[in-house]
Amino acid sequence: MMSEGVSVIIACYNSEKVISKTLEYLQAQKNYDNIPWEVILVDNNSTDKTSAVAKAIWDKNPIVPLRILLETKVGEANARRTGIIAAQYGILSIVDDDNWVAEDWIYKIDKYFQNPEIGLLGCAGEGVYEETPPEWFEDNKNAFAIGSLYEGDFVDITEWAFVPGAGLSVRKLIYDYLFENNWKPLLEGRVGNTQSAGADSEMCLITRHLGYKIFYSNDLHFKHFTAKNRITWERLKNMTQGFGESDVFTLPYKILYYDRCCKSSIFNSFRRFWWFNYFAKKVALFIKDPLPFIRKGKYDPKILIRIRNKAFTNRIWKERKKFESSFEILDQIKRLK
Structure with missing residues (x-):
């Protein structure tokens, strides 16, 4: 022991x-x-x-x-x-x-x-x-x-x-x-x-x-x-891209947790599909910032939002099969408590 x-x-x-x-x-x-x-x-x-x-x-x-x-x-x-x-x-x-x-x-x-x-x-x-x-x-x-x-x-x-x-x-x-x-x-x-x-x-x-x-x-x-x-601002942008990419594979954990805690919903069920998350993020990004070329300045926080969302959509597109298979992988992990 x-x-x-x-x-x-x-x-x-x-x-x-x-x-x-x-x-x-x-x-x-x-x-x-x-x-x-x-x-x-x-x-x-x-x-x-x-x-x-x-x-x-x-x-x-x-x-x-x-x-x-x-x-x-x-x-x-x-x-x-x-x-x-x-x-x-x-x-x-x-x-x-x-x-x-x-x-x-x-x-x-x-x-x-x-x-x-x-x-x-x-x-x-x-x-x-x-x-x-x-x-x-x-x-x-x-x-x-x-x-x-x-x-x-x-x-x-x-x-x-x-x-x-x-x-x-x-x-x-x-x-x-x-x-x-x-x-x-x-x-x-x-x-x-x-x-x-x-x-x-x-x-x-x-x-x-x-x-x-x-x-x-x-x-x-x-x-x-x-x-x-x-x-540096450049490092923050690079980190933000990393956060956006990681959002793709933290999402399955969150969806399964909501299901387990009786917070499941039709919306939550759709989030298991890569295409739903991909297009939802695309639409949300456009609504929040339809004119990305208009900026207040170099350090406008909207830049970070766009970087994170773009990183998410790029990764979920490239790894869509892995995303959808991740639910089965996590379901097979038995609880310790």
Whole structure:
């Protein structure tokens, strides 16, 4: 049987400039005397000195074991899978390479997961910036995993089932079960420096699909350091495209959840067909913005709406067979609770 405790998983790709401080914050943990925990750093085939820098920092204050693993298959999902499989403890804490967690991080995660109904937990990140962000950033900070998504210190968000991947924690037994049954996610996360999206959302949705509750805490804190080259309008547009593409394969989870919760409808039934979603999105896009060439300026938020909708329609057209077959795949996954 798996030991109680927390396994912190950090997937890294060329992280030598940011990993030191992330590890130093983990080394500053308090009130964990009765909680076994570890840190697993997965080097996702970096071309810099990520692993060497990490080892040097941790060796200065090795408060718990640090394991550095190499995953040569590039892709955030591949790196996380390697970390999940290697984890010794029952709770997985997903920490990005630029997340500075609070000194009570391990203590609070362990406390929250004493509730056996909770399968996954998310939290808000406080922005720490290398340079003052541009004006448009405040309205779009959630896309960068900064800011709060829900009100309340500790709230059940199972109905929405969406939290940022940064700072996400989840029960390991969920992924042990999925991997043992050869589950293949419908979505993949970042690959190298590309902005593909959806893996974090799917972690939430598959957890709910298996019968667990999703919670969100504003009382669990971390700081999200963001370099100036990561806060650009061009990057936001690229991320938005990734969000639109991932919407295609988060949709089946949502439809099945509504059916299970007795919220099914004729409209919901039609959403199982790729063509219905394709044309509905096309019509909605035209109604909301019939003259896309008329803009208020470079940072008009309507640009982002169009990018997301266009990305959705392009992907559902290209992968229409996969979309419709996904319902059967998900129906075959048995609930754990």
